[in-house]
Amino acid sequence: MVKKGTWVLVKKVVLLPEERPLTLPKDTLKTPLLMWIKGHLLEDASLGNQVQIKTLTGRLEQGELIEVQPTYRHDFGDFVPELQIIDNLVKAELFGGETSE
Amino acid sequence: MKKSVGVDYSQFELSPIAFDYEKMMKQTGYSLSEMREIQLNHGVGKTPLKELKNITALARKVSKPGYGARIFIKDEALNDSGSFKARRASIACYHAKKLGYRGVIAATSGNYGAAVASQAAKYGLKCIIVQECYDSFGVGQPEIVEKARACESYGAEVIQLSVGPELFYVFLKLLEDTGYFNASLYTSFGVSGIETLGVELIEDCLRITGKVPDTVVITNAGGGNLTGTARGILQATNFPVQIVGASVNLKGLHMASDGDFNRKSFTTGHTGFGIPFITYPDRSDVPRSGARPLRYIDRYVTVNQGEVFFMTETLSVLEGIERGPAGNTSLAAAFSLAQEMKDDQIIIVQETEYTGAGKHHQSQLSFARKNGIDIFFGNPEEEIPGKNIILPRSLDCIKARDLNLMEIKESYLNNALKNVTQVHEIDLQYLSNEINEPIDYIVNYLQGKKIKMEAKNGNQIHKVG
Numbered sequence: 001m002v003k004k005g006t007w008v009l010v011k012k013v014v015l016l017p018e019e020r021p022l023t024l025p026k027d028t029l030k031t032p033l034l035m036w037i038k039g040h041l042l043e044d045a046s047l048g049n050q051v052q053i054k055t056l057t058g059r060l061e062q063g064e065l066i067e068v069q070p071t072y073r074h075d076f077g078d079f080v081p082e083l084q085i086i087d088n089l090v091k092a093e094l095f096g097g098e099t100s101e
Numbered sequence: 102m103k104k105s106v107g108v109d110y111s112q113f114e115l116s117p118i119a120f121d122y123e124k125m126m127k128q129t130g131y132s133l134s135e136m137r138e139i140q141l142n143h144g145v146g147k148t149p150l151k152e153l154k155n156i157t158a159l160a161r162k163v164s165k166p167g168y169g170a171r172i173f174i175k176d177e178a179l180n181d182s183g184s185f186k187a188r189r190a191s192i193a194c195y196h197a198k199k200l201g202y203r204g205v206i207a208a209t210s211g212n213y214g215a216a217v218a219s220q221a222a223k224y225g226l227k228c229i230i231v232q233e234c235y236d237s238f239g240v241g242q243p244e245i246v247e248k249a250r251a252c253e254s255y256g257a258e259v260i261q262l263s264v265g266p267e268l269f270y271v272f273l274k275l276l277e278d279t280g281y282f283n284a285s286l287y288t289s290f291g292v293s294g295i296e297t298l299g300v301e302l303i304e305d306c307l308r309i310t311g312k313v314p315d316t317v318v319i320t321n322a323g324g325g326n327l328t329g330t331a332r333g334i335l336q337a338t339n340f341p342v343q344i345v346g347a348s349v350n351l352k353g354l355h356m357a358s359d360g361d362f363n364r365k366s367f368t369t370g371h372t373g374f375g376i377p378f379i380t381y382p383d384r385s386d387v388p389r390s391g392a393r394p395l396r397y398i399d400r401y402v403t404v405n406q407g408e409v410f411f412m413t414e415t416l417s418v419l420e421g422i423e424r425g426p427a428g429n430t431s432l433a434a435a436f437s438l439a440q441e442m443k444d445d446q447i448i449i450v451q452e453t454e455y456t457g458a459g460k461h462h463q464s465q466l467s468f469a470r471k472n473g474i475d476i477f478f479g480n481p482e483e484e485i486p487g488k489n490i491i492l493p494r495s496l497d498c499i500k501a502r503d504l505n506l507m508e509i510k511e512s513y514l515n516n517a518l519k520n521v522t523q524v525h526e527i528d529l530q531y532l533s534n535e536i537n538e539p540i541d542y543i544v545n546y547l548q549g550k551k552i553k554m555e556a557k558n559g560n561q562i563h564k565v566g
Contacts (some may be wrong), residue, residue, distance in 0.1 A: 015265075024265065024266075030359075031263065035262050037259075075458050076247045077467025078471075087414065089495075090418065093159060094158060
């Protein structure tokens with residue numbers, strides 16, 4: 001049970017696939033237009049429920065409750081070995097010879 | 102739209118085709134000194150112009166003797182919110198506050214969102230940013246996710262959508278429901294906010310080198326960046342400065358395709374926006390766009406994704422300056438262009454952007470690899486956007502490749518004169534200004550398309566004396 005007032009993320013369908021303009025590329029046409037918004041829960045709820053939230057600007061929105069206290073997880077990515085190769089290439093070009101003494 | 106930007110565009114119309122661009126830019130804009138003051142009082146402007154001595158030396162290693170222009174960079178990442186977009190946002194938000202709006206809205210997946218949110222915070226304005234962030238599987242482009250985080254850190258409400266042009270409809274509905282100000286990128290004050298950048302880089306260059314730059318390279322997407330900078334440069338100096346637009350080449354990828362969305366590593370500053378907007382500026386969210394790059398551009402080049410990533414890493418490891426890849430599109434182009442110039446000439450890269458989780462070139466390359474994009478060293482010319490990212494295997498592979506500007510100008514005319522059978526005399530000068538070509542060029546085009554030209558007295562024009 002997620003308490004009223006908790007900061008949450010909801011997802012809602014804005015347009016069903018059949019409601020989208022036919023000029024869109026085929027792959028996009030097969031999918032609904034989805035929206036994700038964050039806000040404070042207006043009532044106690046459980047994950048997966050259709051809920052109402054109040055956004056930061058005071059608007060009311062509704063959608064499926066999908067995350068509680070949504071967290072950012074984007075990062076600096078996995079190690080990309082090519083970057084070291086670039087380092088060696090440009091340093092060798094500019095400074096010449098052994099640069100890793 | 103009129104209510105949401107506070108501008109009555111009909112007052113500028115001269116004919117069905119032509120409008121008074123300069124009147125629009127003056128009337129609804131602020132003077133240069135007003136804008137400089139607004140910006141400086143709000144964490145924007147007077148960013149350093151830095152000479153990239155090591156990258157210049159690197160370019161000279163692959164240039165002919167006596168060639169290899171001095172490469173400078175205007176470090177716009179140091180504006181509050183981390184990009185030159187703050188120059189546009191500062192004027193838009195100042196204007197909204199002045200007009201008494203309670204809040205501002207911008208539709209943008211890019212740095213402009215964070216810029217508007219940051220400026221809105223300073224003015225105590227509410228802020229909503231609408232982004233196209235996720236594909237239909239809910240996979241977010243890391244760069245856009247980071248932008249959302251930044252907007253939220255400045256107190257804005259962020260609405261994220263899956264792929265599709267219907268974002269514009271959602272955005273319009275929000276404008277209607279909230280009565281907030283449309284902080285559009287394409288209003289005159291949105292564009293003229295960048296004029297201060299153009300003025301500054303001339304002033305900075307004169308102060309540091311005693312000369313005006315020969316070439317300025319400006320990343321081009323919607324056209325506002327180039328338009329504003331060029332207008333600023335023209336106000337600061339009479340010396341001819343070559344204006345070069347640069348975009349990342351994303352040929353073959355469809356901007357509205359769900360499948361293609363996460364197969365590109367650049368969400369802005371690319372040909373997917375650059376070409377449609379330069380050939381038809383009035384496709385934006387305002388009736389008449391302030392962004393009209395064809396009026397000013399001397400050359401339009403593209404670089405490939407691999408080249409920009411390569412130069413981003415190089416900037417970090419040879420200059421100790423760590424910046425986001427999207428802000429280095431012009432740097433990659435400049436590295437190539439500098440080699441064509443003499444070593445006493447000056448080329449300025451007009452911007453940088455901040456970097457961090459999601460935006461970082463390692464984040465983007467790692468994300469691309471996870472999405473099945475092949476990354477390897479080779480000839481960047483062979484890069485196929487959506488399929489691979491080719492990092493230059495040697496310095497001489499890095500090339501700014503020209504787009505055919507005359508073809509682009511003709512495309513512009515085709516769009517502007519679609520289904521038109523007759524133009525008025527006033528349209529000739531307008532179109533000439535729009536594409537920066539003499540009136541004779543326009544007349545030849547019209548004659549070729551058998552479009553009639555009507556003089557003020559109602560007679561047909563057959564030749565311009």
